[in-house]
Amino acid sequence: MPKNWLSALARYVFILTVALIAYAAVLLLAGKNPILAYIDTFDFTLSSWYGFSEVIVRMTPLLFTAIAVALPSRAGLINVGGEGQLYLGAWLATWGAITFTNLPASVFIPFLVLLGFIGGGVWAALAGFLRAKGYVNETITTLLMNYIAPLVVGYFVYGSWRSREPGASAFPQTAAFVQEARMPRFFQTRIHLGFFLALLILFIYWFVLEKTKWGLKIKGIGGNPEAAKRMGIEVNFYLIAVMFVAGGIAGLAGMSEVTALHGRLRAGFSPGYGFVGFLISWLAGGRPLGILAMSFVLAIVFSSGSLLQITQGVPFAAINVLMAIILFIVLMKPNLRRLMS
């Protein structure tokens, strides 16, 4: 077992090293200094408690969206719709937050968590249902639904939900939520309850899959749906349920972003957390600790995106190049032992 562990670690380090070297080459070509860029990134993220806390903040939605991809993948489903599910989770939570404004926080927060979960869950379950019925492949539906979800949010924030506060109404966003609807933050940083919720869900994800009968069924379905069906497992039910839960988890990413950080729903508030979650789940091979580690790394990458824009004048979109490079290397499945010899 420890040997497996070491080789997995070696693999991650190898992938990241190669990716960073390749990215450095890209920066050089763009006329930037990669060394300075990397030093800046380190200075502003890992070298201070504040920088570190911001990485954790970035990491929170990534954890959710990565689990939202990893869970269905165990049942043989490819969920590329994390982004859309995130939006719908935020959307339904926002509806709750601006509708029931006089609930006490102890009720309000769990209620919003529930709404966020349902919003993303139902959105994803739709794709699960179409798949279970044999109409459309879930990869296609979840992908395409990503384009619809931000439009749904847009329809409301440009329309009936748009803030009427002076100043704020210039932007497509809702009014600020009441304080009771805001998820608590900790340690005088922006680290919020969502992070601990994500860790809890990551633990549950591991426990359910490795220890429970439902996990065994899910893995059975992923390993051989035909056999699972014949062993009396309700495959269609599980396809829908797993998509619902996964979408719900992605919905929590959106819900916690709007309630803890922004305090209101904004059009286009996600810089692509749902897509990065897919990358993380892939990198981690669905393993819980891998998800944890890769979310952290990708959160640093993300932070560096906005950072380098300011310090080095590298456009934010440049981090997409880095992520694409990582994905490429992962897809090539480098075989370390062969490379070494």
Place this chain on the structure above:
Amino acid sequence: MTARDKARPLVSLRKITKRFSTVLANDSVDLDLYPGEVHALLGENGAGKSTLMKILYGFYTADSGSISLDGEKIQLNSPLDARKHRIGMVFQTFTLVPAMTAAENIALYLPDLSPVLDNEKILSHLDSLAQRYQLQFNLNLAVRDLPLGDQQKVEVLKLLTAKARVLIFDEATRVLAPHEIEGLFNIFESLKKDGYAIVFITHKMREVLQCADKVSVLRRGRLVETIDCSQATESTLVKMMFGDVEPPKLEIRDKRAEKEKDVLLELKGAGTAPTAVGTQLSQIDLKLKKGEIVGIVGVSGNGQRELVDAILGFLPLTEGSKFIRSRDATSWTPKKIRSGGIGFIPEEPLQMGVVPWMNLVENTALGDLETYALYGGFGLDWPGVAAKVEESFQTLNFEPLDPHRPVRSLSGGQLQRVVLARELGRDPQVLIASYPTRGLDVHSAAATFGVFAQLRDRGGAVLLISEDLDDLFKFSDRLIVLYQGKIAGTFAPQEIDRHKIGHLMTGSQIEAAEGGG
């Protein structure tokens, strides 16, 4: 053809060796094929027959050894090379496009197909070939509408039009009804006269003695001997096939327990919805009583899969009803049916019965989660599962297997045992077994039937779906013939002969002058 031609082999294989990772599939095999001869390759499953012939067809390349044609060494790197040297092969599973007509299928295979098709010319050419070699059938029907016997003719015509001289038939009779098998042997006769060299792969001795001139027996990848069929008898062939290890006695009918009358499973006028891809069942009346093995006879694709799915609840009945131990089970879910005491051996254990990357214990748990769940499902009783696995293997007299190896690394026979042990470990009353011995060696097959007999003798029932008439006749207490989704007849095995069954299976008329076999 002159006497000299006969004396010199058309094809010679020398010291052919082929290894698949751990398996030595062919071990220094020599083989000579002569024009105008039917050469049988005999051996039990896994003996290396297909591998040897796939090497001659250029599908695999041998690790060592040589092939010569007309006395000259040749190199075969692909089936295309083989076809250029006029070597052709009919595979175990046909390679035809179902939606195209027979003529189109053949045209597709022609080496010198003209850019603009001259259908007239192709058809008349095919007609003359068909006349000459007794291969007549309707060339303009879509292949999917042809009976399997005719599909085989398409394959043969394909090879002949492509001018093959060496024709290899891999388990060609597997899917054929008895009269179609005779038809095939007649085709061999007329091909022989024109100097074709024919290789006939089989694991059935009876067929060898019926049609072959020479027979080569393979055992575990090695050539045991090549002899003239005139000198061969069933007992010499058995000795050659199995060596000193006598094949276990398969005959188990005599030990049959007293028959009781309780009906365990019943279908009454059952039918399913018409489908685009499968077979529609209609008016199925079927009773499975305690202490009996009922065999479903039929060419596969005549509703066997649908029948199984209808019993197991995967396919809803649109008419009629289903009873399990006298309770109306027509609308039960598969889960409920399974817990109602019905076990199932799928036709492809690896594809339909197990999760390949999971191990033996996990696969067993998966088959019966309600039993092994702890704390309402939040935990699983792994030691309990492992104990159950061990116990089932012991009761069934199977050699124990490593419970922690992924099942995909097991051989076909071992895999079948895993599924058998799992299903029988649940103490089913009824076992539905689809093609349970397909691809198994004799020992595993015997073990499987032994298990069925055990179940029957302690008052269970088995529905045996198979395409092996020998097995069906030997082990069934009752035979039900399935043809195009309907029951074409029900018989005790002793009251019907193979030919009659064969005609019922294929829906063909029984000729007046019938030999009887």
